[in-house]
Amino acid sequence: MSSLLVTGAGGYIGSVLTRMLLEHGDSVTAVDRFFFGRQTLPPDDGRLRVIEGDIRTLQQAELRGIDAVIDLAALSNDPAGELESEKTWAINHAGRVRIATLAKQAGVPRYILPSSCSVYGFQEGLLDERSPVNPLTTYAKANRQAEGDTLALADAGFCVVVLRQATVYGLSPRMRFDLAINGMVRGLFKQGKIPLLRDGTQWRPFVHVRDTARAMMLMLEARPERVNAQIFNVGSDDQNCQIMPLAKTVAEAMGIRFDYEWYGLPDHRSYRVSFQKVREAVGFHPACSPSDGAREVYEALRSGAVDPDDPRTITVGWYKHLIETSRPRVLL
Secondary structure, rough: OOOEEEEEOOOOHHHHHHHHHHOOOEEEEEOOOOOOOOHHHHOOOOEEEEEEOOOOOHHHHHOOOOEEEEEEEEEEOHHHHHHHHHHHHHHHHHHHHHHHHHHHOOHHHHHHHHEEHHHOOOOOOOEOOOOOOOOHHHHHHHHHEEEEEEEOEEEEOEEEOOOOOOEOOOOOOOOOOOHHHHHHHHHHHOOOEEEEOOOOOOEEEEEEEOOOOOOOOHHHOOOHHOOOOOEEEOOOHHHHHEEEHHHHHHHHHHHHOOOOEEOOOOOOOEEOOOOHHHHHHHOOOOOOOOOHHHHHHHHHHHHOOOOOOOOHOOOHHHHHHHHHOOOOOOOO
16 A cells, blocks of 8 residues: 555546545545535545645645655646646646655655646657657646656656656546547537537547556556656557547447537647557556547436536636636636
């Protein structure tokens, strides 16, 4: 059993990861500001300690005795990152570098930084961890800077691992419909049409939320000499998908006639990614496919377990709501 600290523990990935760690028998200190509600995490018990707090002000004392940090705290995604770009830099870059620095000073032996494959931007060919990056948005640029500055802290006593995650999908207690596959399912369920960001030819890698959480858990157990000071793409080669064919796959998985409608300006984020390195280093193989994820989200919508109209499921819209109404200080 390990004692772990997870920032962003109440978020889309964090709420899934926290449950998986608890099921594994670990103790978790969960740090989050809970913009989307405290209900995303189970109640505190002997192995779960919840801190409602900000990574920019978290005290070093909270890190003492911790075996590893998984630093998921961030303002995500690309649109939300542009909403208040200075805050995105302050949290997604400086805040996470601060946590890594405090962790090292507190004697925490391992730090995992979940980043994003969006740092690759628009590029041709199959990209791996040695490929040049081309971050196009504030969110991607802050991720890239956080990667470099946390990796610089790595040494023999402080194992730092960066995980560039593919676009995530699937069910979560903090549900999101502003992610490609989840949004496709919601659109076909509600309007009978899948919303597609022009022009449908763009490539994007995908990974199920439980699979990316499992990759983080594998990194907790990996020998430092295999992973320290390294970057790993997290996903699978066969889940590099073009958006239009992916939409047809989603409709087929749902058993609903395929129809779509365009929205937005052409998407310049297009990239295909190799996941050979993570497969060879820690034996990571995803267990879920886009069809699996589409079916589980569809069943949750059909059963009423998930509300397609919950405003909290669209991140940038919810941030705007918090800024404009009840909590104007939310991104300060």
